[in-house]
Amino acid sequence: MTRDEIVLAIKDIIATIAPDEELGGLEMEVRLRDQIELDSMDFLDIVMELRKRYGVQVPEEDYMQLATLKGCVDYLGPKLESKALVLTALKG
């Protein structure tokens, strides 16, 4: 996956978890939870979904790294490099 695809991968996961949120205008460097309504259970879901879709493990002590989209790309980049993008909510 490229960096752009990783952003798409994250947005797709968020779209499944929070179907009512508008994700088009999400800023890369602003905390996700300051832009859309995400609570700690939502973050847990993102982590579980990353594991389910891509086999990527995010240990609890690294959850902070996923606070912004940019953080996600930086942290997940190496882990997702060789993986193919999976889209469910944002398909088509």
Next chain:
Amino acid sequence: MSEERRYFRGSGDGKKPRATDPLAKARGEYDLIVIGSGLAGLTAANVLGSLGHKVALLEQHYNFGGMATWFKRRGGHVFDVSLHGFPVGMLKTCRRYWSPEIASRIVQLDGVRFDNPQFQLDTTFTREDFTEKLVTHFGAERATVAAFFDYLRGLNYYDDPRDTVADCFERFFPGRNDIHRLLLEPIAYANGSTLEDPAIAYGIVFSNFMSKGVYTFTGGTDWLVARMKDELRRNGVELFNNVAVERITVEDGRATGVVANGRHLRARAVLSNANVKRTILELVGPEHFDPAFVREVEAIRLNNSSTQVYIGIREGCSVPWITDLLFTSTRERFDSPALCDFHGKSRTFSFYYPKVRPGSERFAIVSSTNANWSDWAKLDEDSYAREKARLIEDTLVQLERYVPQIRAIADHVEAATPRTFEFYTQHLQGASFGTKWEGLRPSMELSSHIDGLYHAGSVGIIMSGWLGAANYGVITANKVDLFLRAAAQAAHAPESR
């Protein structure tokens, strides 16, 4: 709930030994065994089943659901035990970890009322309405109220738990016993919170409720649990009732399964939904932990227990609309230990109108109080029967103020006490809401003491109630999934060492 009949508890100890072995269909080995089918155990099992793990769920009772339960009585009566109200978050939890169908049954209560010597009011139990009431009815400053709500909302797990509810109330509303009552009484009934507990525990639960009000489940607990069982089976979870787990087996510092009905069922991981103290001190045993941890667990305080009085209304009779949830007290002032008083003056009434079970025309009223195990535990049989009768009588007297004709239309009346709750869930001292704050850490860290051993269930005040327990099940399921995947990977890794 009459506790004389013990025959549901598996083959060994009842009056009526089971003719069939409830574990006959169990296989010898699972990825995960879940002990207990409270909302935490059920939800964890469902999540892990849906992720493809081979899960068995063992419940000592014949019903699944734990405290989320119901019972039927002659005359067509159905009583829900813990379906009084939960925060809106349950909607998301059910949609995500159960099914859209289950989530679609969640509806907001139409009415919440307070009636005590300090104030009488109806509220939607939301931040907006509480703000209005605090400002107009209680004369608080709007800015102070906003600051109070923001403070509670901003609290986090890792904040200092030494700030107590009392400290926090005194900071924002000094000397206002009436306001303290409004703010704490409902949460005390929801999860046993007291003025002495950390503000953080109270704040999380209070903020959850205040976000959108109080919700309930249309169809009743029986419908819910039936759908949950369908969902679990669809996800491949094997369900066994009437199976009381006697022991969790540990070999070389790893959980390896459970002993139940004289059989050893093996598993790569074990998740206990039994009380955390009982899990560690009895089901596993202190010999498997380091002494400092055992001391920490021994020191965990349990939450209070409950009493309830179930009042079934005769077929064809009705109760006029009053409210759904009524917090009532004849006590002049609020203080939190008094909520647990033996034959105290405060109780909540839940009114169940036909809307709760669409298609049914029946009404029921359930009264609940918080209670101390110690007041009920020591009574001999005669005194126990007498005190139960007194509980029923006190309840009817209080209820007559709202439903004057109650004695004429009540068809079935029955009481439950801390002994009843202890009997049905095997929770130590009949604890209704798990443990105080300090139970959270040992519960969360269990797997760092014994590989593959997990706990999910009411602990730390915040992880109790329907929503807290269900979400804690998911939080623990996430850890179990990580563990099982790592274990599977290790098993399949080529021998390169």
